[in-house]
Amino acid sequence: MDGGEGLLGAGDVRRLAAALGVAPTKTLGQNFVHDANTVRRIVRVAGVRPGERVLEVGPGLGSLTLGLLEAGAAVTAVEIDPRLAAGLAATAAERLPEAAGRLDVVTGDAIRVDVPGVPARLVANLPYNVAVPILLRLLADLPSLAAGVVMVQAEVGERLAADPGSKVYGVPSVKGAWYGRFALAGTVPRGVFWPVPNVDSVLVRFERGEPRGDEALRLKVFRLVDAAFAQRRKTLRQALAPAVGGPGEAERLLEGAGIDPSRRGESLGIDDWVALGRS
Numbered sequence: 001m002d003g004g005e006g007l008l009g010a011g012d013v014r015r016l017a018a019a020l021g022v023a024p025t026k027t028l029g030q031n032f033v034h035d036a037n038t039v040r041r042i043v044r045v046a047g048v049r050p051g052e053r054v055l056e057v058g059p060g061l062g063s064l065t066l067g068l069l070e071a072g073a074a075v076t077a078v079e080i081d082p083r084l085a086a087g088l089a090a091t092a093a094e095r096l097p098e099a100a101g102r103l104d105v106v107t108g109d110a111i112r113v114d115v116p117g118v119p120a121r122l123v124a125n126l127p128y129n130v131a132v133p134i135l136l137r138l139l140a141d142l143p144s145l146a147a148g149v150v151m152v153q154a155e156v157g158e159r160l161a162a163d164p165g166s167k168v169y170g171v172p173s174v175k176g177a178w179y180g181r182f183a184l185a186g187t188v189p190r191g192v193f194w195p196v197p198n199v200d201s202v203l204v205r206f207e208r209g210e211p212r213g214d215e216a217l218r219l220k221v222f223r224l225v226d227a228a229f230a231q232r233r234k235t236l237r238q239a240l241a242p243a244v245g246g247p248g249e250a251e252r253l254l255e256g257a258g259i260d261p262s263r264r265g266e267s268l269g270i271d272d273w274v275a276l277g278r279s
Helices: 010-020 036-048 063-069 082-095 128-141 154-160 171-179 215-230 248-257 270-278
Strands: 051-056 074-079 103-107 121-125 145-154 180-188 201-208
Touching: 010 082, 036 063, 036 145, 036 180, 036 201, 036 248, 051 063, 051 128, 051 201, 063 074, 063 121, 063 128, 063 180, 074 082, 082 103, 128 145, 128 154, 128 171, 145 154, 154 171, 154 180, 154 201, 171 180, 171 215, 215 270
Parallel strands: 051 074, 051 121, 074 103, 121 145
Antiparallel strands: 145 201, 180 201
């Protein structure tokens, strides 16, 4: 064991992958963390508490899973690769036998699989190509998720945490803000992954806020957001027109929400979008 205290090191990761017949694929966004210090840092930043039920997506070979178990959490791990899912419980039993009983493994796609129980926190190394859809789906369907930390591609993380007016402020920024506050919580070196990715990674911390409205309002707001940012260079009067029945109706809705129709979507904060959804 070269990870120390039951956690995985680089040699362990390669040995487990070989034993399971797993070759990391770009299709599934598989880049496995092999640095115990990075794992413990993620768990610490996430604020994981002993006895808490944590949801992990994409546990892979179990590096972060073991870190969460080491911290005393009960873990529900959702893994899309059946080989990795099948090996996860055995890895926990071998590395942290006293904690293995706190691990539940669910095999399936996190975009749609049913997640059992009421996890309080999400801690995950999300696949780069589907990070935002997974995150938004989990926040929508699991109101028990009060906080968490996700490791994502730097570009994705910057969009999630962006403020109105930023060049990277867009659909993920607004839809994330519907659920709560997102903030960057540090960078992750490429060298802690195997294989080494060709993109930079960041940690993004989130805390759920008070509900902003019911499901009907959320769907309406998200539809307006999609329309506005599909033509982000146009004024809101022009960009929203196809979604609401014409520029005149768009202007009426915007003025009803106290928003100048000549503004652009990137200038509106989440409160503006909610007001527009209610108008």
